[in-house]
Amino acid sequence: MLTLLKHGNFVSFFSSRTLANFADSIYFIALLWVVQTTFHSPAFTGFTFTALSVAAVFSFAFGPVIDRFSASALSCIAMLAQGVILLFIPMLAGPGILSFTLILVLVLLASVFSALFYPANMTLLPQILEDKELLVQGNALTSSSDQLINLIGFLLGGTLVAWLGAGVSFYVASAACFTGALLFWGLSRRLKKSPAQPRPEGAGTGGSxxxxxxxxxxxxxxxxxxxxxxxxxxxxxxxxxxxxxxxxxxxxxxxxxxxxxxxxxxxxxxxxxxxxxxxxxxxxxxxxxxxxxxxxxxxxxxxxxxxxxxxxxxxxxxxxxxxxxxxxxxxxxxxxxxxxxxxxxxxxxxxxxxxxxxxxxxxxxxxxxxxxxxxxxxxxxxxxxxxxxxxxxxxxxxxxxxxxxxxxxxxxxxxxxxxxx
Structure with a gap:
């Protein structure tokens, strides 16, 4: 475990994934709470959660894209895009149907980038940890930390909404996304200087x-x-x-x-x-x-x-x-x-x-x-x-x-x- 924590690229990967989970947890709590307290209708909450989750059904379709391009660069772009989108949601919050429709569009767009981020993120780990034993340890540490970060994120998200309002929660989540994107940008630059990783068979641009x-x-x-x-x-x-x-x-x-x-x-x-x-x-x-x-x-x-x-x-x-x-x-x-x-x-x-x-x-x-x-x-x-x-x-x-x-x-x-x- 200490070897992992001394591995600079893994620490960047782990920190950025942690920030992504942290941002997702706060964003999830703030979004559904705003919709519920604005419209007081579970139907609106249902539509919002549908927009949050529907893109995950098609996440497998991003596989060829991730094979063709840098996984670290795609992760950076996905987190950066989500950070920008989260900045606009509190600005549009309001009781009108038009505001709700615009928020749904932004939520759906953010969920598409989230569906790109997670498979790209996990594709990076074998590139960073080439040793099989370290790879198993890295997967174990990443998997076990996800639930802990979700726990902390949901607790902090509820606290932020209750004390400072949902708008502040969105800005905190956006800041976490921007910080994670910055870490991925640095990781992408370092990986470019490393020996090229072999691509999976069929990952070229000529696949039918x-x-x-x-x-x-x-x-x-x-x-x-x-x-x-x-x-x-x-x-x-x-x-x-x-x-x-x-x-x-x-x-x-x-x-x-x-x-x-x-x-x-x-x-x-x-x-x-x-x-x-x-x-x-x-x-x-x-x-x-x-x-x-x-x-x-x-x-x-x-x-x-x-x-x-x-x-x-x-x-x-x-x-x-x-x-x-x-x-x-x-x-x-x-x-x-x-x-x-x-x-x-x-x-x-x-x-x-x-x-x-x-x-x-x-x-x-x-x-x-x-x-x-x-x-x-x-x-x-x-x-x-x-x-x-x-x-x-x-x-x-x-x-x-x-x-x-x-x-x-x-x-x-x-x-x-x-x-x-």
Whole structure:
């Protein structure tokens, strides 16, 4: 770990990614809070979250662009563009539909640059850390710090909104983006002086659209050919749809308690639970049975949110439990996906997983906004909890899923057992 911290290029990479996550967290809290307190309508919050998340569905399409150009330069451009966009959002904030429409356009544009930033950012790491052992350590440090930065960012975002107003929060997030872009600019200049990195096969400018589409299709077909992964992906779509219902409900929940601090506090509780779950996952058996049980546990945590008294302390407890179960599920599922995937297809499969995971979020945002006009916040948690419990129960009923273990990943690739009950 000390070797990593002495690596100048890695420190620049890590610092800029940290600033990006920090800016995203503050921006997310401030944006949804402004929309909720301006229009007092979950429907408007749903439209806003859709604009925030829809571009992530197509993030895999940036792969060829990142292969053709400097990943550090693209990361710099993406952060710089987001910083500029964030400066304009508080200037346009107002109760009129025109103001809201303009904000939605800016949010959608910012989300496109965000969808470019993260894959470009992770492409940089193997270029910076060529040693395999250092690369594993770098990935571990980056992954574990993301949740911690999200926790701090959401806590600070709620504090800034409550004490200084949402406008200041946008300016702080913009400053973080500009600082991160500056670090990437310096990193890009240093990498240019290093020996040229070999480009992946087919990364030149002569690749045909047909070949490009065929390679994208191959990643999706691989996921579908593995019965265990196929079940996970289908149920993940349902689960992420359920979670997007909650994201729409949370701003109005915070408003009902009278402060943005309560709103951000719920996210802090979730990320705290996620950290606990991620740490605990390494000590648990790596089997489909445990994944199924923690899926059910996630759903029951949301049912607990519905059943517990209205005091914020009880609600936070339920959210911590939800985060803990979600953290375990995320670590175990991602480990299985990586172990089952051939190395030559890892990039395409990971891009496909990202796109599929985000597929239902925009739809859930729109439906969640409509449901929030008719249902109480607790009732949305009840609905989401029921859907997730059903997903976990389906996994538990499928023998090929609940009996799946790390040993099964040693089978030849493509030998997927048929589903059995």
């Amino acid at each position: 659209p047909g070949r490009y589409l065929a390679e994208l299709k191959e990643g999706l077909e691989f996921l579908w050919s593995q019965s265990f992964l196929r079940v996970l992906m289908i149920l993940n779509v349902v689960a992420n749809f359920s979670v997007s219902l909650l994201v729409i409900a949370l701003p109005s929940l915070g408003e009902s308690y009278g402060s943005a601090l309560y709103y951000s506090g719920i996210y802090v509780a979730f990320f705290f639970g996620m950290i606990l779950g991620a740490v605990s996952a390494s000590a648990l058996p790596k089997t489909g049975l445990w994944i199924s049980m923690f899926w059910i546990g996630s759903g029951f945590s949301l049912l607990l949110f519905f059943l517990l008294p209205q005091a914020i302390g009880w609600k936070v407890l339920a959210i911590v439990l939800f985060g803990l179960c979600s953290g375990v599920v995320n670590v175990l599922q991602m480990s299985f996906i990586q172990l089952l995937t051939e190395e030559r297809m890892m990039g395409r499969v990971m891009a496909s997983v990202t796109s599929l995971s985000n597929l239902a979020i925009p739809l859930g945002s729109i439906i969640g906004g409509s449901l929030a006009l008719r249902l109480q916040v607790d009732e949305l948690f009840l609905l989401a909890g029921i859907l997730i419990v059903i997903c976990g129960a389906v996994m538990l009923c499928l023998k090929s899923v609940r009996s799946f273990s790390v040993r099964d990943t040693e089978l030849p690739k493509g030998e997927a057992a048929e589903l059995s009950v």
